Amino acid sequence: MGRKVTVAVTTLNQWALDFEGNMNRILQSIQEAKEMGALYRTGPELEICGYSCEDHFYEPDTYLHSWQVLAELLKSATCKDMLIDVGMPVQHRNVLYNCRVAFLNKKILLIRPKMLLCEDGNYRESRWFSPWTKERQTEEYYLPRMISAITNQSTVPIGDAVIATKDTCIGFEICEELWNPQSRHIPLGLDGVEIIANGSGSYMELRKAYVTVDLVKSATFKSGGAYLFSNLRGCDGQRIYFNGCxxxxxxxxxxxRGLQFALHDVEVVTATIDLEDIRSYRTQIRSRSHLAASNPPFPRITVDFALSDDEDVYLTTSPPIQWQYLTPEEEIELGPACWLWDYLRRSGQGGFFLPLSGGVDSTSTACIVFSMCTQICDAIQKGESQVLYDVRKILCQSDYTPSDPMELCNRLLVTCYMASENSSQETKQRASQLASEIGSYHFPIVIDAAVSAVIGIFTSATGFVPKFRTKGGCPRQNLALQNIQARLRMVLSYLFAQLMLWVRGRPGGLLVLGSSNVDEALRGYMTKYDCSSADVNPIGGISKTDLKSFLQYAKNRFFLPSLSEILQAPPTAELEPLADGQITQTDEQDMGMTYAELSEFGRLRKTQHCGPFSMFHKLVHTWSDKCTPHEVAEKVKHFFRCYAINRHKMTVLTPSYHAETYSPDDNRFDHRPFLYRVHWNWQFKAIDDAVAQMSKEKRGSSDRPQDVKLSSASTSNVNSHFMRGDRKGVLI
Known part of the structure; x- marks a missing residue:
């Protein structure tokens, strides 16, 4: 009697609305699964149309083209004699559903709608879809005529059902149903479903890969069975990067298991399962058996097909493996680089332009591009023909094959040090040395003439000459003079990005890369429309702390000795005059808080949903070893003032690779106002009252003084910080 089955899970790099490309990748995955001996293939969520169609799900065209792709799959000889399910949107009785469609030999077996929708993080599924709420029920779905002409079916079941083959039973979850407290795999397993397939669209966040793995393992630990998890991978038109795995x-x-990050568009992973192992595992869990005996049954779609045969004695079952997780530094090395590769090859541009300042942020961005070049060369050496085709297409050179990452980086990345009279020789030298180590096409420019010309226009119109603070100017003048440097760098970046390939004798243009980290976005420590305004930003969702750790790792990973000096240098904007040729301006001094404090504020604000008062109450205990309650209160109030003043900048934030749970990205992830009452009168009074109460209680128990000197970012400078800024100015 047959009992061993080979199944395939697929990872696809789909693209929203790329119906032709998506179909070809699906067909390739089916062909590869068949060649690997699988008789059942499952795939990612909404793989036919792409997950991130968003409001295109309202358009009838999206559903028409999805059915057209399914028709091609049904007709394809590649799909013959294999049980397959694919993800696509389906409209039933004028309601939109996110579905799996299972078919075999030109017959649709079941349309299974998603029953639990995802509404957190970057997900807004109920904006377009409705959940199927009729548990263990099916209805008749009337097929489009183009499908009926192929299948000779007028209706098929749609709903919460399972597929019964000759030898086993297959059920479905879709993405969020695995994460939900009332996961569907529990009642499915109790009803004897032995194989559960989950088509998912799960995106990457730093340090989060273990979550999916633990859930998948747990889904079969308590109740036995086989769980097939297929996920998207890549950038399909959004800030997020689907996580693979x-x-x-x-x-x-x-x-x-499959890879988390990779450049190839199709990855198929198979496993051979002994069904008797599942049955034995389940029967020995007596409480499960007692519960299963009273479990309400699911509707079963019976199919005359078996996943096993009598010759399976020659098959070897897949043994357990140990999952090796990537470190956060490795995730930063690989994830944003793959995201950039997808964006570059799908944008039709010829490479990247990066203002390289010699600081941690722009250096991290440059290293990520170098990581992308390294991965491209590795993939080509392994025979990835699609990667080679894309490189040649980007460079408009049909016979080109990269020789090494540095040579490729010279073709794909243009870096520029934009110096002013306020720039130091040290940062210029660091930028030049890094560029030579990674191979980027690098050159310096001086922007003083442009700055003087713009200020001259202002002076001609008003008769006033703005001055830096060190030369007698007020905070408004000081800030304006810093911001004009930052904004001119953005203007020059786009000029060079549009024309540098013309200078180098190549067609096309370059994508401008931003290099502002997630902490600076949260604090608003950037000038609106400055060089943080770019086409894409690979580090916009990554903290300063993680970027430093990444550069420490990259120094050895890519043999970049210049990173040692860059890491040792204090972060600075270099927008205020030097003193005897030395830098006087630092980021943390300008911000009035450290980057470590910023990360803490960000996580409390976003992931723990703290307002000013609750944030104070958490930090007054967390920071009790270094700050008095009064100092904590001043830090919290300073953060929320700055956050409120600068929140409007998030409406024009450069699209960034999503990586951090406390990202302030206004587009999708962080839906909060961008205009605030910046004094937070009620909230700050509540904090002050709490501080007063704590001080009163402390005085009652001790005569020790309550206030000590701050260990970092003195709050005595709060009022001056309130009006200050840098390359990344505060107010405008």
């Missing part, structure tokens, strides 16, 4: 678990153990 497709895998198969059996009885609580991972037996097969």
């Amino acid at each position: 497709s895998c198969v678990a059996v009885n609580g153990e991972i037996v097969s």
Whole structure:
């Protein structure tokens, strides 16, 4: 009797509304799965149309083209004699559903709608779809005529059902149903479903890969069975990067897995499962058996097809494997680089332009591009023909093959040090040295003439000459003079990005890269429309602390000795005059808080949902070893003042690679106002009252003084910080 089955999970790099490309990748995955001996193939969520169609889900065209792609799949000889399910949107009785469609040999077996929708983080699924709420029920779905002409079916079941083959039973979850407290795999397993397939669209965040793996393992640990998790990978038109990590678990153990990050568009992973192992595992859990005996049954779609045969004695079942997780530094090395590669090859541009300042942020961006070039060269050496085709297309050179990452980086990345009279020789030298180590096409320019010309226009119109603070100017003048330097760098970046390939004798233009980190966005420590305004920003969702750790790792990973000096230098905007040729301006002094404090504020504000008062109450205990309650209160109030003043900048924030849970990105992830009452009168009074109460209680128990000197970012400078800024100015 047959009992061993080979199944396939697929990872696809789909693109929203790229119906032709998506179809070809699906067909390739089916072909590869068949060649690997699988008789059942499952794939990612909404793989036919792409996950991030968003408001295109309102358009009838999206559904028409999805059915057209399904028709091609049904007709394809590639799909013959294989049980397949694909993800696509379906409209049933004028309601839109996110569905899996299972088919075999030109017959649709079941349309299974998603029953639990995802509404957190970057997900807004109920904006377009409705959940299927009729548990263990199906209805008749009337097929489009183009499908009926192929299948000779007028209706098929739609709803919460399972597929019964000759040898086993297959059920479905879709993405969020795995994460939900009432996951569908529990009642499915109790009803004897032995294989559960989950088509998912799960995106990457730093340090989060273990979550999916633990959930997949747990889904089969308590109740036994095989769990097939297929996930998207790549950038399909949004800030997020889908996480890959497709895998198969059996009885609580991972037996097969795919990569988290990779450049190839199609990855197929198979596993051979012994159904008797599942049955034995389940029957020995007596409480599960007692519960299963009273479990309400699911509707079963019976199909005359088997996943096993009598010759399976020659098959070897897949043994458990140990999942090796990437470090955060490795995730930063690989994830944003893959995201940039997808964006570059799909944008039709010829490379990147990066203002390289010699600081941690722009250096991190440059290293990520170098990581992309390294991955491209590795993929080409491994025979990835699609990667080579894309490189040649980007460079408009049909016979080109990269020789090494530095040579490729010279073709794809143009870096420029934009000096002013306020720039130091040290940062210029650091930028030049890094560029030579990674191979970028690098040159310096001086922007003083442009700055003088703009200020001259202002003086001609008003008769006033603005001055820096060190030369007698007020805070408004000082800030304006810093901001004009930053904004002119943005203007020059786009000029060079549009024309540098013309200078180098190549067609096309370059994408401008931003290099502002997530902490600066949260604090608003940037000038609106300055060089943080770019086409894309690979580090915009990454903290300063993580970027420093990444550069420490990259120094050895890519043999870049210049990173040692860059890491040792204090972060500075270099927008105020030097003193005897030395830098006097630092980021943390300008911000009035450290980057470590900023990360703490960000996580409390976003992931723990703290307003000013609750943030104070958490930090007054967390920071009790270094700050008095009064000092904590001043830090919290200073942060919220700055946050409120600068929140409007998030409406024009450069699209950034999403990586951090406390990202302030206004577009999707952080839906908060961009106009605030900046004095937070009620909230700050509540904090002051709490401080007064704490001081009163402390005086009652001790005569020790309550206030000590701040250990960092003195709050005595709060009023001056309130009006200050840098390359990344405060107010405008």
